[in-house]
Every structure is written in structure tokens, then in C-alpha cells.
Amino acid sequence: MFQIFIDTIDSLVQSSGLAQMSWQNFVMILISFLFMFLAIKKGYEPLLLLPIAFGMLLTNLPATEMYHPELWNIDGGQQIDFGRVLHDGGLLDLLYIGVKLQIYPALIFLGIGCMTDFAPLIANPKSFLLGAAAQAGIFITFLGAAALGFTPAEAGSIAIIGGADGPTSIFVSSRLLSGGKYDVEVGTIALAAYTYMALVPLIQPPIMRALTTKKERLIRMEQLRTVSRTEKIIFPIAVTVIIALLVPSAAPLVGMLMLGNLFRECGCVDRLTKTAQNELMNIITIFLGISVGATTVADKVISFAFVKVIILGVLAFMIGTAAGVLFGKIMCKVTGGKVNPLIGSAGVSAVPMAARQSQRVGAEEDPTNFLLMHAMGPNVAGVIGSAVAAGVLLSIIK
């Protein structure tokens, strides 16, 4: 009987997580604790960072069987067997289906559309140019990723971090990094994207100050005209039609963004608007965060490839910011000093943090200069611009 007891204890110990824990798992668990600390104590994007960190913890606790990378990382040419995922998958595999099928990013865009006021962009449509210029960060980083030896799919997934838009990064990377084995994962791309979005207040202002003169930072912009309700209703419909016809692969993101905005502006579906921007958005954020966190398995994060993703990601962000500011300077010259170049940095789509940095840096020179509403134009144009850039990458990269 004693021997049976010893065998039972031995088999329990052997099958426990502690016995199967590798040093990589241990490091990842410590990183997840760090992210939880940053989210809870420092308030860095807690709504997303906390579920991501907890997903990271769950997936790196050995033997929990909640996420199975082998169900998703399959050899090239093969399709993911969703039947097998449903049959053999754990809870996080099931939630991850929404990422892999690009459902969550599109639904997040629906909520973002409900929360976004496009009036500053409609009042000053030239802001679209700044939103387009800031996307240079995406495409220039694509070259950098190519130079570092990444495949086109990996390079596209890394480059989209420069769009400074978490859902767009997940949308592109989950589509491109499908049906093959890659050195980078959707989770690592999302982790880098959200980390840099949280670091916008640290990354952008030094670039903005370095590229502008005091005189330019002091420029006051004319007050924007009032936009009628009819214009606000026509805008999402027109944008959907134009973008979907020109870049069909951007339609899921732009279409949902504009549907959300139409909900908001039409004024007759308040219940849907409130649901999309609150309950639905919160539910999807939980699912997205925890399942993206689950993909950060140790061997994908503790690797040289992840270090390269981190470096390229921050470069993408910096180039996007610089391109926006430089284009703002061009617009400043062309308009005879009517455009403050600081609003150009808001062309990266981190809404509304990027616009707040324009306001903040402008206010450092002149506290009575309010650039926020002017910066919201390029900022929301950046959301559309990065969605278009995502569509372009998806349609070009095979």
C-alpha cells in the first residue's frame, strides 16, 4: 500500500506544472507579472495590458492545456483544421479563433467608430494628407524588415506596428502569419504594438521638438467650421464606398469603423451605439487581450526574432511620427504658415494619445494655443490611413 502511495505521489509530481516548467516558461511568467504591475500600478493601457499579461501567464504555466500552438503553427500550404481546434483545443484556443478569423479587430473597429467624432476631419479634409504621410513608417519599416532577413509575411506584420493601431496590427498579422511556420507570432506583434501605443507620450514629443522650430510650434490655427449633421451622416457612407471600391481588403476594418460612426451620427440607434462602444467593446477587449496574451509562448518571445521585432516596431513608430511632422512642415510652407506642423505627428493612428501629444508640445510653448481639435483631424485620418495601408499590405503580400 505504501508503494502505491509513493507511486501516486510520484506520478502527481511528474505531471504537475512544476516538473514541466522550463526556464523560458519561468522568465515569461516573470514578464507577465511585470506587465500586470505596469497595468495595475502604472496604468499603462490597463484595459488591454492586463488581459494580455494574464493570457501570457496562463499559456506559460505548464500542463494547463489552455492553448496549443501546434494547432495553429502548421506547415505551409495546409489550412488550419478548425474542427480539430474545436475538438482538441483549450479555452484559449477557442477564444483565439476570433483573432485568427479576424473577427475581434473588426468588432473593435465598430466600437471605435461609435466613439470617434470625424467632424475635425470633415471640417479640414487636408488632414487626410497628414494621416497618409504618417503611414510612411509602415512601408519604410517593411524595407528594414526585409534587410534583416524576414519573409514578406513577417515583414508586413512587423511593419504594420508603425500604424500605431493594435487591432489593425492583429488583423494584418493574423492574416499574413497563417498557414506556415514563422519566427514571429500574432501575440508578439500585438505586444509590441500595444507597448508602443502606451509609450506614445515618451516616443513622440522628442521627435516633434527636434523637427520643428519654436516659431512653427507657436503657430495658431484657424478655428474649424461647424459641420452639419447631414455631412456627418454622409461621411461614413462615402468613405466606405470609396475605400471598399479602391482597396477591397481594407473593407472589413473601414466598413466596421464607418458603420459604428454611422450608428453614432444618425441619432436613431442610440441603443446600438451604446452597446457597441461599451458592452461589446469591453467583451471583445477581454477576449482579444487574453487570447493574444496566450500566443506569447516562451519560444516565440525569448528569441532574437522578437528583439528584432521590438527594434523595428519602435523604428516604425518613430519614422511614422517624423514623416507626419515633416509633411506638416510642408503643409505649413504651402499654406503660408496656417498649419502647425505639430499636428502632423497625430497622423499615426493612436487615438487620442497622439493628438494629445500635439496639444501638449504646443502648450509647452504657448499654453493658450489649443491644437487638440486640429490634431484630431489627422489622428482620425490616421485610423483610416492605417486601415488602408493594412488592406494594401494584405493585397500585395501573398
Next chain:
Amino acid sequence: MKMEWDYAGAVVISGLVIVFVALILLIIAVWVMGKVFTKVIPAIQSSRQKKGADETVPAPSVPIVPQPPVTRTLPEEDDNEVIAVIAAAIAAISAETGTGLKIKSIRPKRQGRTSAWASAAARESVM
């Protein structure tokens, strides 16, 4: 599969061109819409009003009974306090700047029209 530089360059150039073309098309669409709503429609409306005024036959002199202005009744419980606060704030600004300001109407804001982001940004700017 490593990338060839020709391919990478083609992705960059075509990507930037397509993004700019798409957003320039949007600029044109929004600009046209703005012109229609700020110039064309007001012009049509004013010409119609002018035409209507010209075509109006002077009516026989019937005494016009002045109508009370159509006003929206506010719920009374706490709105008097709100109105008093707004009036006091405007009076303070008016005294400070030396400009004469007059309150013509106070209407409650439509619910659900301001985004959480806009509110947060406004709060941050004020505080």
C-alpha cells in the same frame, strides 16, 4: 523565404502611392461635400427665400397678433440652478473681458453624442 529588394521596393512604392491616392480621393469627396453644404445649399435656400418674399402679395391690413416665442420648457426641478450657474459664469467672463454677452437660449445637450475620448481629452486639457 527571404525577400528580394525589387519586391520589397515595389511593396513600399505601391503601398505609399495607393494610400495617398485613396486618401486624396477622400479629400476630394469631403471637400466637394463641404462646398455643397456650406456654399451651394445656403445659396439655393437664400435665393428661394428671396424669390418667395418677392412673390408674396401684400396682404390686406389685418392686425398681426404677436405670437409668444416658441420655447422649450425645461424640467423645473434643478434647471433653475443650472441656468443661474451658467448666467453667473457668462457674467463673470463678460465683466472680465468688457464685452457685453447675452444669453439667448440654454438647451440640454443631446445624450450619447460626445465620445468618451472627446470627454477625456477635454477634461485633460482643462485640468
